[in-house]
Structures are given as C-alpha cells and as structure tokens.
Amino acid sequence: MTNGIGRAAGALLTYGFLGLMAFLSVFPFLWMALGATNSSIDIIKGRVLPGAALATNVSTFFTQVNAPLVFWNSAKIAILATVLTLAVSSLAGYGFEIFRSRQRERLYRAMLLTLMIPFAALMIPLFIMMGKAGLINTHIAVVLPTIGSAFVVFYFRQCTKAFPSELRDAAKVDGLKEWQIFLFIYVPVMRSTYAAAFIIVFMTAWNNYLWPLIVLQSNETKTITLVISSLASAYYPDYGVVMVGTVLATLPTLAVFFFMQRQFVQGMLGSVK
Amino acid sequence: MVHARRGSIGRYYDINGWLFVAPVLGLIGLFMIYPIVWSLWMSFQSGRGMMMKFAGFANIVRLWNDPVFIKALTNTMTYFVVQVPIMIVLALILASMLNNPRIIGRGLFRTAIFLPCVTSLVAYSVLFKGMFAPDGVVNSTLAAIGVISSPIPWLTHPFWAKVLVIIAITWRWTGYNMIFYLAALQNIDRSIYEVARIDGVPAWARFIHITIPLLKPVILFTTVISTIGTLQLFDEVYNLTEGRGGPSNATLTLSLYIYNLTFRFMPNFGYAATVSYVIVVLVALLAFLQFFAARERDK
Structure with missing residues (x-):
C-alpha cells in the first residue's frame, strides 16, 4: 500500500x-x-x-530592414561556408583514415589540439590579416577562417571508419584513381554523414556572431543575426519588430530541425557514441 | 609498418595521403596556428594601433593592476563554477528520467527540451532580454504566484544580471548535453537497472551508483566542451546587457573585454592579446585538470 x-x-x-x-x-x-x-x-x-x-x-520590419538583402547575405555566407567546410573536411577525414602514416597521425593529433584554441585569441591577428588583404567588410573574410575545422575533420574521420574497404578494393581493381574513388564512391555512400555535417555547419555559420560583427561594417553586408542584435540594442528598441526579426531568423533552423531531426541529432553528437 | 611500404606503391600511397589532407592543414595553419603564434608575440608588445614595440612582461604586470580585467576574470570564473555544474546535473537527471521506456510521451519531452539548441545565441539573448524586462512576463508571473512582491531588476542589478546570464545559458545548453547522455545511456544494458530495482535499490542510488559511473567518459567530454564554451562567453552577455558588460561591469567576460579593448576603446592590440592568452591558459589548464581528475577517480 x-x-x-x-x-x-x-x-x-x-x-x-x-x-x-x-x-x-x-x-x-x-x-x-x-x-x-x-x-x-x-x-x-x-x-x-x-x-x-x-x-x-511586419511592415515596420520591412521598412527598417532591407530584408531580402540581409537574408541573402546570411544565406550566401552560410551556404558558402558549409559547402567549402564539408569539401575540405571530408577530403581530410578520408585521407587521415585511409592513407595512414606516422607523420600524418602526429599531425592529426596536433590538429585536434586546435579545438581548444579560443576564438578570442585569434580575432585580433585575423582582423589585421583581413585588413592587410583588403577583405574587411567582405563576405569572403567572414567565410575564410571558418573553413578549416578540426571538429568536422574529426567527425568525417570517425564516420569513415564505417566505410567498407571492399568498395575501395573493387574500385581499384576497376582501375579508378584515388580522386575518382573519393568522388564517385565515397561521397555517395556517405551521404547521411554529409547531411548531418551539413546541418551542423550550416547552423553554426547562420548563427555566427562575433566574427561577422568585427568584419562586416556596412549595412549592405550585414547578416540577419547582426541586424537583430542592432535592432534590439537601440535606445528604445521596438520589441514587436525585434520579434518579427527573431522569428524570421529562427524559422530556417527550426524547419531543418523538424524535417531532419535524426540527422540533426546525429550531427550534434558528432561521433561520440 | 610505414617503412615497409617504401617503393613506388608506397610513394603513390603517401603522396595521395598528403593530397587529401593538405587543404585542411593549410587552412588550419593559416587561420589558426599562424594567428595564435602571432597573438603570443603581440602579447609581449605594447602601443596604440599598429605602432607597437617590444615591451617584455609589461602587459602581464598590467593585468594584475587592472581592476576591469580582475572583474572580467572573476565574472567568467563565476559563470563557469556556478553554471556548468548546474547544467550538467540537470541534464543528467533529465536524461536518466527520459531513458526509462515506461515514461509516456518521452519523445515529445525529449524534443521539447532539445528545442532551445536550434536558436542562435543572439536570438535567444534578445528574447530573454524582453522576457526579463522590469514589468516583463517573468516578473509578472513571479508576482502573480506570490514569489516576489516587487519586480526583480534582472537587467540593472549587478547580482541579478549575473543570475540572468546563468539562467539564459542553462536554458540554451541543457538539452544539448542531455542528448549526449541519452545517446550514451542507450548503450547501457537496461537489465542492470532491472536487477538493481528488484534488489530494492532506490532510484537516486541507481542514478549515483550506476548511471554516473557508466557515463563518466561522456560527462567528462561535455564538461570540457562546456568549459571551453563558458570561458569564451560573448554573444549572450553582449546582447543581454547592451554590449557594455552590464551594470558596473557585473556581467563583463574576458571575451567581451578583449572586444572592448580592441574595437571600442583606443585599440591596444598587445594588451588585448595578453588578455586573450589568459583564456588560452585557462582552457588548457582546466581541460588538463578535468582529464586528470577523471583518471584519478578511475584508480
């Protein structure tokens, strides 16, 4: 009882x-x-x-903000960053796992240590570098430093462990070159890995704030995240307008989450299992 | 052995290996290694803007005598010491509850608690700033259920501003950590729990003596990730407290101070780089300590 x-x-x-x-x-x-x-x-x-x-x-938002341009900027940066990150990271993840050598193994471990480097310690040199290259206020400057990501390489390497070696052997017998094996066999076989990585990298790029805040200085280049931040930090912010902005900025990631929940979670988890 | 592969096949293999990894290594070298080394060099220099000269340890001496830096360091450590444990414990409790297959609607609970992860740090900071306004929805709810008699000055009082930052970060990241624990729990044989239950081990004891020891590697991983994240805190504080670091610098973090030193005040790259190296050292030290502590407990 x-x-x-x-x-x-x-x-x-x-x-x-x-x-x-x-x-x-x-x-x-x-x-x-x-x-x-x-x-x-x-x-x-x-x-x-x-x-x-x-x-x-809504109408105040669209008069205060050049919404199509701002969303185009965000989308352009996020898609460019994602495609380039996925391309170079999957190449490296595949390379580290398939072509093992003692030196590359050492470099791989050293590369993983860069995960601990805080962005705050990079931003001043990066800002000066971009200034010297004449790239301040360009989207290239936003994208460039984000492409080489040790985390995404790690993710692809872990997933490559499940790539069947028989496929590689068969392709070799058929006389395919290494780049052909990668492009025509590895990429299609690993598409769910790419999907999960795409979601995570895209979200990170779409939501990125500190680096774009430093680099993008004119209204024509700003992203939706920067625009929301500046709307909300006005002396008397119009919260109704701010809310319209946050809804519009959150909708894309929310939609991706609901339609691709499994890949979303898989990407978040990386390969920690 | 790599050396056994010498010869034309071995060379072909090796060259391909380098070709595949070269782009990433080049990018990481150019945009991470080069800047972090440069940053170290800069921290021994002083001067305004690009006019810098070697200053030895002057910047490090300056750190000790800079009350704003001490404040930023104390705040950052406070967030870390208070927020990370609260969040990890909360995530662990939620994960072990939702791991029970008898819970009805657990998919729904899981999705709801994970949902904050889809928001950008800026978007949710802005939302929280509105919700925690003096007459906002949080204060009016607390007043309605009789918890408070006068509104809490979340955004203007040094103590409450810190509490608000901690609440906000906990809201955003608890579900994220929970997902890691849930994934790890799925690999644990449920019969361990059944046996313990039949033997009369209460739920809290099963949590402490079965769940936590088995999840230790994942807990360690998430703690390191959260440590690195908390020490770099910027977006939330910048957007919750108008970019200044709140009432009398009460919410100022190290990253925000570096930003202010570089882009808001008269730029002093050397000193800002020194402050940034404080974060580098703290991250390395804490990650090392956490790994060390986990290994000690293993013995």
Whole structure:
C-alpha cells in the first residue's frame, strides 16, 4: 500500500518535473511568436496573448530592414561556408583514415589540439590579416577562417571508419584513381554523414556572431543575426519588430530541425557514441 | 609498418595521403596556428594601433593592476563554477528520467527540451532580454504566484544580471548535453537497472551508483566542451546587457573585454592579446585538470 502511494508520488514528481522543464524550454518560442503579434509596449508589459499588431510589426520590419538583402547575405555566407567546410573536411577525414602514416597521425593529433584554441585569441591577428588583404567588410573574410575545422575533420574521420574497404578494393581493381574513388564512391555512400555535417555547419555559420560583427561594417553586408542584435540594442528598441526579426531568423533552423531531426541529432553528437 | 611500404606503391600511397589532407592543414595553419603564434608575440608588445614595440612582461604586470580585467576574470570564473555544474546535473537527471521506456510521451519531452539548441545565441539573448524586462512576463508571473512582491531588476542589478546570464545559458545548453547522455545511456544494458530495482535499490542510488559511473567518459567530454564554451562567453552577455558588460561591469567576460579593448576603446592590440592568452591558459589548464581528475577517480 505505502509502496503504491510511493510509486504514485514518484510518477507525479517525474512527470511534474519533465512537464515543467519541457514547458520552460518551449515557452520562449511561444512568447516569441506571440510577441510578433503585439506592440512593443504590450511585450514589455508581459502580455502573453495574441495581439493585433502583427501587420504593423511586419511592415515596420520591412521598412527598417532591407530584408531580402540581409537574408541573402546570411544565406550566401552560410551556404558558402558549409559547402567549402564539408569539401575540405571530408577530403581530410578520408585521407587521415585511409592513407595512414606516422607523420600524418602526429599531425592529426596536433590538429585536434586546435579545438581548444579560443576564438578570442585569434580575432585580433585575423582582423589585421583581413585588413592587410583588403577583405574587411567582405563576405569572403567572414567565410575564410571558418573553413578549416578540426571538429568536422574529426567527425568525417570517425564516420569513415564505417566505410567498407571492399568498395575501395573493387574500385581499384576497376582501375579508378584515388580522386575518382573519393568522388564517385565515397561521397555517395556517405551521404547521411554529409547531411548531418551539413546541418551542423550550416547552423553554426547562420548563427555566427562575433566574427561577422568585427568584419562586416556596412549595412549592405550585414547578416540577419547582426541586424537583430542592432535592432534590439537601440535606445528604445521596438520589441514587436525585434520579434518579427527573431522569428524570421529562427524559422530556417527550426524547419531543418523538424524535417531532419535524426540527422540533426546525429550531427550534434558528432561521433561520440 | 610505414617503412615497409617504401617503393613506388608506397610513394603513390603517401603522396595521395598528403593530397587529401593538405587543404585542411593549410587552412588550419593559416587561420589558426599562424594567428595564435602571432597573438603570443603581440602579447609581449605594447602601443596604440599598429605602432607597437617590444615591451617584455609589461602587459602581464598590467593585468594584475587592472581592476576591469580582475572583474572580467572573476565574472567568467563565476559563470563557469556556478553554471556548468548546474547544467550538467540537470541534464543528467533529465536524461536518466527520459531513458526509462515506461515514461509516456518521452519523445515529445525529449524534443521539447532539445528545442532551445536550434536558436542562435543572439536570438535567444534578445528574447530573454524582453522576457526579463522590469514589468516583463517573468516578473509578472513571479508576482502573480506570490514569489516576489516587487519586480526583480534582472537587467540593472549587478547580482541579478549575473543570475540572468546563468539562467539564459542553462536554458540554451541543457538539452544539448542531455542528448549526449541519452545517446550514451542507450548503450547501457537496461537489465542492470532491472536487477538493481528488484534488489530494492532506490532510484537516486541507481542514478549515483550506476548511471554516473557508466557515463563518466561522456560527462567528462561535455564538461570540457562546456568549459571551453563558458570561458569564451560573448554573444549572450553582449546582447543581454547592451554590449557594455552590464551594470558596473557585473556581467563583463574576458571575451567581451578583449572586444572592448580592441574595437571600442583606443585599440591596444598587445594588451588585448595578453588578455586573450589568459583564456588560452585557462582552457588548457582546466581541460588538463578535468582529464586528470577523471583518471584519478578511475584508480
């Protein structure tokens, strides 16, 4: 009897805790969506009901912000960074795993140590380098330092361990060159690895803030993340407009998450299993 | 053995190996190794803008006498010491609850708790700034359920601003850590738990004596990742507290101070580089300590 009550209390506690945590996790999203429909004053006053200001907020957002250009900038940077990162990282992950040598093994371990380098220690030299190269305020300057990522190389190397060596042997017998084996056999076979890596690298690039903040100085080159930040840091921010911006900036990643949840989680986990 | 492969086949193999890894090594060399070495060199120089001259250890001496640096260091360490343990414990509890197949709707709970990971650091900071406004939704809810009688000055009081930063980071990253633990828990044979349960081991004891020891490698990994992340904190603090580091620098972090030194004040690259090397040393030291502590407990 006491056992039954104890178990019921335990279940209540478990579900209560999980329910509360789930609610707290989701609430800001709800609040963001509701915020886009309310006036700035109502938002600051803590209103959590749908309002009538959606149209006003949206039109103010589109007059204050050159939205197509800003989204194009974000998309351009994110896609360029992702494609280049995936290309060079998968080449290296494959190279380190398939063509092993003692020197490359040493370099690989040294490369993994770069995961501990904080960006703050790189930004001043990088800024000076980009200045000397005349690349300040260009999207190339944003993308270039992000392509060589030890983490993505590590991810591809771990996944390459599952690449069947019979496929390589058969291709060799057929007379394929190494680059052909990589391009025509490895890439198609590993497409789920690419998908997971794509999501993570794209998200990181889309959401990147500190480096673009330093490098991109004119309104014509700014990304959506920078625009939201500057809208919200105005002396009297119009929160309705800010909410429209955050909704629009979050929608792409939210959509990717819901449609590709499995690859999303796989990419986050990397190869830690 | 590599040496046994000498000869034309071995050479072909070796050249291909280098060709595949060369692009990444070149990029990492140019955009990470070169700048980090340059940064070290810079930290021994002083001067304004590009007019720098060798200054020996002057910058390191300056660190000790710089109250703003001490403040930024203390704040960063406070975030690290308070926030990382709270988040890891919370994530562990959630993961072990959701690992129980008898929980109804666990997929839904898992998705909900993971959802914060899709937001950008800037977007959620902006959201939190609005939610924690003086008359905002958080204060009015707390007042309605009778927890507080007057609004908490989240954004303007040095103590509460720090609490807000900790709440915000915990919201964003708990689900992320939970996913790692859930993945690791799936590799543990559930029958261990069944046997312990039948033997009358209570849930908290199963958590402490089975879950935590078995998850130790993953806990270590996530702790190192979170340490590195917390020591580099920038986006949240910049956007929650208007880029200045909050009321009387209460939320200023090392990264934000470096940014201010470089791009806001009269640029002093040398001194900023010295501050950045404090982060490098801290990250290396803490990662080493955590690995060391984990190995000691293994014995």
